[in-house]
Amino acid sequence: MNERVASILPVTTAELSNLEEIKYPADLEPMAARLATSTIKHTQQNLDWIYENGLCMDNVRAEPSTIPLAGYGAFAARFLSKGELITPSPLLHVMEPYENISNQLLVNYCFGHERSSILLCPMSALVLMNHCSRRMQHSEGACDPANGPNAEVRWATDWYPSNKRWLNMTLSELHEMYMSEKSGLAFDVIALRDIQADEEVSTFP
């Protein structure tokens, strides 16, 4: 009748009997919830599994930047040791930045290159991090010319499996992906030196 209905129905009688504990039709909502949880993996809140397979997303928090006139910035929520992943950052890629969003504020928060037509917009706390160019002479705040940035943007490691294949795509293939609304690239933000809790994180791409 309907493939989507079939995809949530129990496959075995054992699974079905599991549901029968819930009285139909009075308990329609719990039954729907049970069916819904059966369609997703790792439904048990297994902390060990999360620690082992997850990447921390709250290593930084938003606060007004120490860099003058820079708006908000990202501040370490805890001590972050050198080489540690500060935040993972899946990216949305925009292939026609000059057509669509060249004047939008969003551009200031995305990554690009003068010889490429791709624009990469982070989906994590990376958007908060101020850029600290080694060429610039900031005298105050997190971007201190003596020390330079304390974090670096790199291509994501194996935790984001599609990255490797996507980095080998041509612009034409990336554009096709963009047209079919798919994304598959990610950055890692890595601490370049030990960062103390409450210290502002600034990146160097």
Place this chain on the structure above:
Amino acid sequence: MKSWVPLEKDDTSYQSISSILEREYEPRTVEDLKNEPYPQNIIQVCFFDINIADTYGSSGAGYDLIVEDGSIFTPVNPLIYEDYVYQCDMLRKNNDGTCTVVVVPSLDNEYTVLIKKYPLASITFRQKPYSSDMHLNTAFRHYISISDDILPQRWSLNQTLSNDVSLVTNECSLYLAPSSIPDAGYGVYTTRLIMPGQSIVTEDAPIIIVSDSTAHNKGEDVVWSVIDYAWTGSANDMILSFNIGALANYHTVLSNMKPHAVSDGPHDYSSSVDDPSHGAYTIERGYDFVATKAIFPGEEIFADYGESWLDTRPDSFADHIPRFIHYNHAVAVLKTMKNDSDVGKFPLNESTYSLVFNTVKSLNSLVAQTLPRTVSEMQENIATDDSDMIRNKLAKRSITVAQHTVEWVKENGLCIDNITPGMSTVSHAGKGAFATRFLAKGSIISPAPLVQIPDLKSLFMYELIKRDDRKRIFRKDDNPIGSQLLLNYCFTHKDSELLLYPLTNVILINHCSSRMAFDGHCSLQGPNAKVQWAGSWESGNKEWLNKSLEEIYELTAVGMRGLSFDIIATRDISKGEEAS
């Protein structure tokens, strides 16, 4: 995007929203505002929780959100996308911490709602729409640059992009080069990045219409290959387009451009009916062509003539070209194999794959043509499950479409955007061809593949009559009264019946005879270009130049062409100069 102009430094009518909020402004009534208005960029707003009934309703904080007509206020279309915030005017303050407000729940001020007891503390301030500094059209906008060492090489273009990607650059960006489709002759390539919707060319050479050709030729099929370069017009007209419109090859899956409607209609440049040039040149403008997909440097430009273009050519090469539906069948075959193999229902290996391939081939060779030949190639093509992408990948397989680099295109191609249409400097000449860049003496201004019309008489025009019983028009007699306009654009010799017309912007180049007194650029130094048989890029020239008219007639009948000119600069031509 609207934009606003920054105020002068000493203008106090603008105040930043943060300073307003920090100061904890006391909300003002409409009456108060007459004497003491808010800064011009600030509006007063009323805040509503999304769960308005729970928060304010009779069971909640006890505020009365009953509106005048007795109904309960339901927020719609919030002014700003943060919960529900609406512009509101305060009529009066009550002494119990509430007030009476008029809320404007929609942006277009269509209606207002009066709320009698609204919590004073829920009134706050926002920037007026389009008044924030992010709307400044001069505001800083730049992406964060990733460093060179992490930019994948394949993402790098051969050009530095700026926000203004100008169409006519100093470098040639449109080339005529061997098509990436094997045995398809020449095709058009771009060496710059063209994004969807962007112009490939802003004005192609003008269109020439051949009218009522069938009637003038007594309904007989005319032996000429003109038809292959014509776009269908109304029932009796053939639209001849040139340059991109004529040279771009067709591909049902990879088509990446389309003609773009232009508001600029036909122009009759002659001033009166007495003008000697009246009717002597086409009044039509050339097409604008825009990209329908992103076209990357080194890629061929493909037109979409529609598959009916193939249908009109039965028993020809067209029978061997896979159609869209064949690609779709191939995608379905591959996806079925992959899915069945993924769940262990189908052992995918070279021998099973070749069995499937051969089965498909015996059923439909066109579907087989689009299929990969090996399992590893197949797996590469179906790395994605998106049907559109698989179809594109199949169409781009190196066997069907060669992948070329910009360097290859420059090395093997001939520039076709050295000249562009403009109003001729020669009086009564209509349009002319103008140099888009400096062209050195002796260099090729433009190649000109030629279409041959073996019989000059096929362009003759006769008096046409409409027979009462039929809608169609017929030739009245056999006395020619004129010729098709196309004749004016053909090269020939008085001793020959063979006509040749160029497929590129060369069609625009006006003739500058040294025997006649011309004005404009022509008058200064005489012609600056000469016509010669094409160089080695036209492999047909050598053979065709030795053929008799009869042989050329025969070749034309089977849709062949093989002659080309090169237009050579006879002296240095500066940018903007007319070529003649």
